[in-house]
Amino acid sequence: MKYLKAFFILFFLLITFFAKCQNIDSLFNEARNLAFNSSREEAREVCNQILEIKPSYLDAAILKGRTFAWDKMYDSAFVSFQHVFSYNVGHKDGLSAMSDALMWSGDYKEALKFSNIGISFHPTHQDFYIKKATILLKMNEKEKAKKALSQVLDLNPSNEKALAILKKENQRLMLSKIEVVHDFEFFQEPYIRRRHLTYISYANKTPIGSIIARLYVNDIVKDNEHIYQNELGYQAELTAYPKIANGLYSYVSYGYGFNRLFPKHRAGFELFKSLPWSLETSLGFRYMQFISSTDSSKKDIFVLTGSLGKYYKNFWFSFRPFITPKDVGVSQSYFLIIRYYLSSADRYIFLQSGIGSTPDESSGDLVDYELYKLDKKKIKIGYEGPVKDRWTIKARLGYEYTEYDTQKFRDQWNITLGFNYKF
Helix, strand or coil, rough: CCCHHHHHHHHHHHHHHHCCCCHHHHHHHHHHHCCCCCCCHHHHHHHHHHHCCCCCCHHHHHHHHHHHCCCHHHHHHHHHHHHHHHHHHCCHHHHHHHHHHHHCCCHHHHHHHHHHHHHHHHCCCHHHHHHHHHHHHCCHHHHHHHHHHHHHHHHCCCCCCHHHHHHHHHHHHEEEEEEEEEEEEEECCCCCCEEEEEEEEEEEEEECCCEEEEEEEEEECCCCCCCCCCCCCCCEEEEEEEEEECCCEEEEEEEEEECCCCCCCCEEEEEEEEECEEEEEEEEEEEEECCCCCCCCCEEEEEEEEEEEEEEEEEEEEEEEEEECCCCCCCCCCEEEEEEEEEECCEEEEEEECCCCCCCCCCCCHCCCCHHHEEEEEEEEEEEEEECCCCEEEEEEEEEEEEEEEEEEEEEEEEEEEEEECC
């Protein structure tokens, strides 16, 4: 009987709690409707009722603060936002609202400070970079605004607000980057080989999307050879990410190889679509044409691909399959990429793991078709981040367990070092 009584008391308390929460949510919806229908004083009164019942209902404090800011009562707005920070110093909506109110009040220095705090707590949240760029433009800091826009477009090439700022500012904020990267690959079975791949690229972020021109130089070094001494491979490549509509952009690429160390032709097309809940999906294809080194015959390869990406807090996850139809069945490759953003969109730790070959990397896999189709298991870790205002470095270390002949495998190591300069 004692336990039954305790159960009923607990049940009653739970019902009361949920009813109370539901009542608070109804009050908040009422406050929102009042606020967005120009009844801001009444909205603040309802928010005060909510906060008297539950002081930790931070959405009410933020809404109350925003209505003060809309009425240019900035000191009162700041008090409401400080109430939010007393509960959660890194609250995303609170930091966003505080930055807005400071910017509207004309205190750009403090507004910039809170935008940077927002980025440090939420480096994948694109709106903080937009706020930062907007504030910097008001401060006539165009170079720093360019960097903030570059960061948000790295996260989402089709970001409407960032592209609108670029369009409004016309040519004054064109974002350019020169990058030089060297990739070294080493293996000892069935013979010792070292492969050096260097590329230089020029990228420009325009109001209609990014454009990248790249030149690769490939050298497979044998024993007693010097780097870039004998036969070299060259490939020229042009890639673009044109925006099609809000939340929809494409990937278009074509590369031409000048000798057998690259595919003769390499092309790709893909559509990317932003989805709710910070998701992005894509669907497309890759094409490669290999030229045989023995009889000069041609081998055309079509690869179906797509991706599913997700931002979660400081993480970005991307899963990508490659499906290659063959004469008998299909070849399948799968890759998972994880980035952990440290303090901004251009500073992150990188992890890639996968099975099979990828046509998106100009690696030793792409020397000829026979190597491309063999089995592989790969893992790669790395870091990318700025070292000065305009300079960024990247470093990656990779390991592959690679089939070099039917049922014969070798260990293969890969090191990548590079830097880029933004202007």
